[in-house]
Every structure is written in structure tokens, then in C-alpha cells.
Amino acid sequence: MRSPAPADFCFKQFSIWHQQCAMKVNTDGILLGAWAHIGHAKNILDIGTGTGLIALMLAQRSQRLMDIPNISALEIDLDAYQQAQFNVDQSPWASQVTVFHHDFLTWQHEQKIEKQCFDLLVSNPPYFEDSLLSASPNKNLARHTKHMGFEQLLQAADNLLSDEGEFNLILPIKQAELVIELALSLNMQLTRQTRVKTTPKKPISRLLFCLRKTTSPLSVMSNDLTIRDENNQYSAEYKALCKAFYVKM
Template sequence: MAGFAFKQFKVQQNNTAMKVSTDGILLGAWANIGDASSLLDIGTGTGLLALMCKQRNQSLAIDAVEIDEQAVEDARTNIKNSPWPDITVHQCAIQDFSSETKFDTVISNPPYFNHSLHSPDSARTKARHTAGLSFSELLSAFIRVSHSHSTLTIILPCVEADIFTEYANVMGLHLHRVCNVQMTPTKPVSRRLMAFSLIPNKSMCVSALCVRNSDNTYTPEYINLCQDFYLKM
């Protein structure tokens, strides 16, 4: 599998189960990280989100956690070969991760297939299914590594997003920003970008984004969000 070239870095993905995807690019471009000084990427995979966030805010101190050894190999290679080799990758489950840092922001493109058939590829199964990291475990990890003003930013399909939000509410988190994503104008909303915080909010910022026009070209909104990353955009 060939790597994926972005404007400022390249992503090797020969070993990791989950490849570069539109979900990851959306999340890395949409997350609000301008005021943060520390970031934790949970389930970094190839290191894509960590690298995107570092490009956007180069003063960020970034730690990335990944349980899969093969993915860690790719992530460390990609970070070493990038302009920002100071990103630290930890090979462990987030449930076992400990840090003295209380992160300003946490970002994750989490596993979400609760009920679909498991892939025969065990690494891909682990990356895609919540069996290895449940929503409640992800939320508990965020609370454990965060402070009172930290944010958690994720992307999920709509059904799973509703379930995740219910868990988050029960655990004292509040949804502050939402972006509903559809791939084309004729398709329904299929993904939801969400930002949570422990701080209660009086109003929620809701937006919408369509990735491609009917002729399969990128929409102006998607270009505006992601043009700093795509090599040809």
C-alpha cells in the first residue's frame, strides 16, 4: 500500500490496519486547537491526527497513544520523517496510559462498529470495533487525563454519535460544537464531528458540511477546511 502525501508531511501506512481516511482528515482539520498547549491523540494509527494538529499549531506538545505494534511502527516512522519529530508515541492501551500532564485537548477517531460482523483481520477488527475501547472507556480516559477546561473532539457515524453523546451526558460532559457531514448532496448525513467539554454550555454551535459536489469535485466548504493539507487541492 503506497503512502499518502500531504503538503507538509507524508503518511506511510504499510503496517497499520486503518488507512488514511476522509474521517481522519475532517477531524484533524475541524478540531479547535488554537488555544491549546498540550494535546493527546488516542488511537493515533498512522499518526495522521497528531501530524495534522502539529501542522496547525506548532507550539503544541503532542502525545499519541496506540495499542497496535504495527501501527506504532508506522506512526513513529511518519513522525520521525516529518518536520515535527518531537511528537511522542506511546505503545499501550489508553486504559493503561498515565501522564502527569493534564491535556488541554484530546482528539480521537475512535472504533465504533458495535454490532457489525468482525473482520477476519484481527488488527483491523481491533481498530474498527469498540470491543477494545468502549465509548465509556474512552470518556473515562478523557476525564482522567483532562482538566476542567479541556475539550474532547471526535468523529462518529450518526447512530454511534447519538449513543456516544448519551454516555457523555451521563458522565458529566457537554456537547459544545457539532458538524453534520454528508459525502454528496444526494446522500444523507453520515458522519458527525463533535466537541465535548466538562463546562456547561448555554448554546451549542451546529454546522453542516458536504464533502463533494454532484460532479464529484470537492465543495468550496471542504476545500476551505482542508486545503492546507491536500497536496492537490
């Protein structure tokens, strides 16, 4: 699900802008941007924003809220950062989204970001651990955990997340289960999950999940989502989740 999404995907509010820029999208990012619970978040951090897709989706969704949150979008790769900055500048939400070209592991200290200052963290993180590295350093940063492992990601997230905050992610099932297990050691527990498969006959390939800082046992809200139906058309549940971000659906 890392392949580009259909060409009719874009934010409805600025489809002309979308046609003029090279905003690469993938299904994982679309799912997380549509699924993450904004709630009453005042400050949001998108870790590894890529070209800014998830941050802009959250900005679009937040326009319905009474209090519009501030969104920080962090990206280590220079080319992706530059594209994200361009995409944000061309969007209606340039004053709401701030893009940083920085390493997440050192960003808080160097930018003097206060601890526990984010109500919502979102991430579509790299997850390849054992596969061969690409000849492209940029692809390796985007796809592999060599630079930042899951334990480091969770520790840094724990430092930035407010007491009532949530961390929303999307990962393949195997890696998601590992992250959920690691999170327990930091007193972060699973509160919500959606098991995703591409078609009814395919196995579950992704997990959308939410972690919250707490030591108390929590009930977990779970459901399933299939992207395409038996006729290879978008399913009703996928349309319900993502329709607001497509020109044609």
C-alpha cells in the same frame, strides 16, 4: 468514509517524504485533523492515532500559534504504532509529537501521567459493535468497540481532560448520539458539531463534535458540510477546511 483518501493527499511541507512511506489515510481522519479546535492547548492527546495522521495534522496546524503544543499519540496496535513512529520521525515535527505503543485504558497509570493534564483530546475511535469480527485481530482493534467501549473511553478521557479542555471526535450519527448522551453523565456537554455527508443527495453519515467539561448549559454551534458537490468535485466548504493538507485541490 473509511476507504483511503485520494492519492494527492499529503502534507504540503514534505510531499517527497509522503511518496516514500506507506501512510494510510481515510476521510474521517482528515476531517477530524482539520476540524479539531487547537485554541490555546498546551498538551494534546490523540487517542488511537493509527499511522499518526491526526497528530501530524495538528502539529502542522499548530505552527501558526505563539505557543507550540506538545502532542502525544497513543496506539495499541503494534504495526500501526511502528508506522506512526516512522511517519513522525520522517516529518518536520518529530520533536513535537511523541508516539506511545500502549492501551489507552492503562496508559495513564503505567506512564504516571498526571490527572487533568491535557487541554485537547482527539479521537477517531472504533465504532462497529454488532457486525461480524474480521479474521484479522489488527482490523478488529481498529474498527470494533470490543476492546474499549464508548463509556470506558469517556471515563478515561474525563480523567485526563483539564477543567477547560475539550474532547473532539468523529463518529457515525448513531454512535455519536450515544456518546453525547453518555457524556452528560460525566458532566461533559456538546459545544460544537458539524454534520457531514459525502454528496448533496446522500444522508448525513458522520458527526464531528466537541465535548467540554461543564455542568452549565451551553449553546451548541452547528453547521453542515458536504464533501463533494453535484459534479463530484470537492465542495467549497471541504476545500476551505482541508486544502492546507492537499498537494492538489
